[in-house]
Amino acid sequence: MPFFRKKRLFIILIGFIILVALIGFSLTDRGKLTTAEQFVNDTVGWAQGVIHAPVNFITDIFTNIDDFRDTYKENQLLKEELSENRSLIYESQELREENEELRNTLELTDSIRDFEPIQATVISRSPEIWMEQVTINKGEQDGVKPNMAVITAEGMVGKIQSPSQFTSTVQLITGFDQFNRISATISREDGKDINGMIEGFDKESNSLLFKIIEESDKDLEKGELVVSSGMGGVFPAGLMIGKVKEVTPDQYGLTRTALIEPAANMYEVNNVIVVDRTLTEEAEIESEDEEEGE
Amino acid sequence: MKRLYLPLFLFLFLILEGVALELLPASLIMSDYLIVPHWVFIFLVYLAIFYDEENTYFSVVYALAFGLLIDIVYTGILGVYMFSYGLITYIIHGVKKVLHGNFYVTVLLGLMGLALADISINGIFIVVGISDMLWKDYFTYRLLPTVISNLVFLLVLYPVMVKRLIRWSKEQLAGRNTI
Numbered sequence: 001m002p003f004f005r006k007k008r009l010f011i012i013l014i015g016f017i018i019l020v021a022l023i024g025f026s027l028t029d030r031g032k033l034t035t036a037e038q039f040v041n042d043t044v045g046w047a048q049g050v051i052h053a054p055v056n057f058i059t060d061i062f063t064n065i066d067d068f069r070d071t072y073k074e075n076q077l078l079k080e081e082l083s084e085n086r087s088l089i090y091e092s093q094e095l096r097e098e099n100e101e102l103r104n105t106l107e108l109t110d111s112i113r114d115f116e117p118i119q120a121t122v123i124s125r126s127p128e129i130w131m132e133q134v135t136i137n138k139g140e141q142d143g144v145k146p147n148m149a150v151i152t153a154e155g156m157v158g159k160i161q162s163p164s165q166f167t168s169t170v171q172l173i174t175g176f177d178q179f180n181r182i183s184a185t186i187s188r189e190d191g192k193d194i195n196g197m198i199e200g201f202d203k204e205s206n207s208l209l210f211k212i213i214e215e216s217d218k219d220l221e222k223g224e225l226v227v228s229s230g231m232g233g234v235f236p237a238g239l240m241i242g243k244v245k246e247v248t249p250d251q252y253g254l255t256r257t258a259l260i261e262p263a264a265n266m267y268e269v270n271n272v273i274v275v276d277r278t279l280t281e282e283a284e285i286e287s288e289d290e291e292e293g294e
Numbered sequence: 295m296k297r298l299y300l301p302l303f304l305f306l307f308l309i310l311e312g313v314a315l316e317l318l319p320a321s322l323i324m325s326d327y328l329i330v331p332h333w334v335f336i337f338l339v340y341l342a343i344f345y346d347e348e349n350t351y352f353s354v355v356y357a358l359a360f361g362l363l364i365d366i367v368y369t370g371i372l373g374v375y376m377f378s379y380g381l382i383t384y385i386i387h388g389v390k391k392v393l394h395g396n397f398y399v400t401v402l403l404g405l406m407g408l409a410l411a412d413i414s415i416n417g418i419f420i421v422v423g424i425s426d427m428l429w430k431d432y433f434t435y436r437l438l439p440t441v442i443s444n445l446v447f448l449l450v451l452y453p454v455m456v457k458r459l460i461r462w463s464k465e466q467l468a469g470r471n472t473i
Contacts, residue, residue: 012381015377015380015381016377018373018377019373019374019376019377019418020373021373022372022373022376023371023372023373023374023418023422025372026370026371026372026373027371027422033370037366040363040366040367041366041367044308044309044363044367047305047309048309048312048313051309051310051313052313055313055316055317056316058317059316059317123312124309124312124313124368125312125313125315125316126312126368126369127311127312127314127315127330127331127368128330128368128369128415129328129329129330129436130419130424130425131368131369131370131424133368133370135312135367161370162370169370
């Protein structure tokens with residue numbers, strides 16, 4: 001067969017070598033994209049922004065039609081919730097003011113809870129299912145840096161993987177593995193918080209794996225809220241991650257793993273907030289040094 | 295100016311792939327089936343069959359260029375789409391010499407190409423360690439839905455593109471020997 005002549009085999013072989021070299025290059029742990037990649041990302045991102053508006057308009061019409069169907073039922077539910085929320089809002093405002101006053105008297109101004117929000121819009125989602133990444137329309141020029149947390153109104157959706165100048169890629173929580181841990185906590189009264197790490201996403205049960213570090217007396221209950229603890233140094237504390245769905249012992253029976261249902265819907269991410277933690281790690285270290293010096 | 299049409303079309307499909315998942319109903323995305331749009335590749339198949347002469351390789355060059363673009367924009371791992379699209383387009387270009395380019399041949403080559411390209415991409419991802427799906431699951435949950443949904447796109451594109459591509463091919467490639 002003339003198809004596999006020597007010259008062709010040679011070309012395919014060279015192609016294979018280039019492939020291996022390129023993959024090897026991109027799999028190395030590089031924090032920053034090359035300038036060429038950033039340029040391509042920004043150019044395509046700009047065009048995606050143009051295309052995204054009309055496409056979004058059309059999909060919105062269809063979701064609106066869907067929404068009309070169960071408006072009445074939702075309305076009833078929402079009215080009930082609204083009345084509950086009013087009292088909650090009042091209560092939380094009181095607490096916040098009190099907290100601020102107490103902090104002022106203690107001269108604690110920065111907290112790991114504080115963050116600067118950067119509003120962004122999702123302009124595309126990777127068609128390659130394995131990658132679990134979306135592109136947003138804010139980049140380094142807007143102050144986005146690698147590893148910042150990305151949230152929606154419902155909860156955490158992911159973290160910044162690689163920022164370009166005007167766009168950045170966000171890795172969704174569903175694509176997290178053991179290299180992207182989140183330090184998380186379940187808040188309990190009397191300092192009996194349950195601490196642990198979110199160690200990846202289980203595709204079969206569609207839930208995050210929450211490994212509990214400290215054995216606590218009480219068992220976890222279904223429906224308890226898991227929030228970020230801020231101890232990882234990058235994410236601020238108090239970002240909503242999800243709800244406990246099930247608790248299972250690990251294969252050795254030493255620690256327990258909770259299956260967490262993510263709070264945010266990963267398939268309808270449109271407007272997100274990039275979270276820029278006010279208190280950065282360097283600042284923390286500096287303040288600690290000062291304390292020691294005194 | 296007319297020379298720019300092909301890259302522009304490819305670029306448009308590249309961008310549309312990024313919003314393709316939003317156009318599908320949510321119930322389909324939430325289900326176990328994984329659908330990956332390969333619209334750029336389908337256009338490359340049309341280029342290989344209807345645009346390229348026997349001794350021109352525009353489709354392969356575009357496959358390499360836009361494969362690399364997909365790698366940069368959507369996966370961040372360079373070379374995977376570039377190699378797969380390039381190789382499969384090259385094979386289709388070779389097979390086309392034996393078969394006459396009509397509707398059935400297009401569907402056949404499109405099906406074959408889609409399956410091979412997706413298997414190649416997934417194979418590389420498994421070797422690299424990004425995907426950990428079993429091959430058995432891969433065939434039912436990813437390959438089959440992906441090929442079928444992309445075939446729909448291929449059929450939609452047929453009446454729109456074929457005549458145009460043949461006309462552009464005659465206008466632009468007449469009197470050229472190789473690239």
